Amino acid sequence: MKKAQVDYSLYLVTDSTEAILGSRNLADVVEQALRGGVTIVQYRDKTSDTADLISTAKALHARCKAHDIPLLINDRVDVALAVDCEGVHLGQDDMSIASARAILGPDKIIGATVSSVDEAKVAVERGADYLGIGTLYATNTKKNTKDIIGINGVREILDYLGSQQDEASKGVKTVCIGGINASNIQLITYLLSPPSTPYPLSGVAIVSAIIAAPDVLSSTRTLKSLITAPPPFA
């Protein structure tokens, strides 16, 4: 799949911790999420060593490829390179976008975490393909988030991008992350991507509402149906 065709609408970020994954196998859980309709997957694992990261990433990449869904790796450009997956997601403290681009080349996806208009501006200038905007709502999944920016914080970034005339700002994709679940996903989608808005959000990124779900397939299907359902009162 060409990177311009990637669908960011239901973006799964994985978590391998006991609190969220439990004793289940990550590749099996991701398989259920793929069957349920996630459109892109990011392998996020802050604790495994490099050899384990590569072997898990290979297993996830095989599952994703079978569904024609892109796999990105959080933080680790070396792991993305080793498994030849579709790209990386980089935080403000990770490798620079420019270095990652020089290593991975023009065809791989590079995403960047941003919490403000200033960070969004810089990430776009440096060539990010998409922005992971957050933290939307406080969440137990990532406790050390520096900024909880809420709907208005995300909206400010989308409005900024919409006000820019250059191709990079107009073309950059956007997802928001933090505390998104079946109870709020439809409202978030509606508020940030309402019909006919000039600069809609491209998708929502989710960890625990999928990975920690007792029934991953059915929870993913529910989330998918809520983002594709018509907005209330339309």
Ligand code: TZP
């Ligand atoms: N970055 C900002 S919040 C977050 C990350 C990785 C975790 C989101 O997890 P959840 O379970 O979807 O709230």
Ligand code: MG
């Ligand atoms: Mg990071």
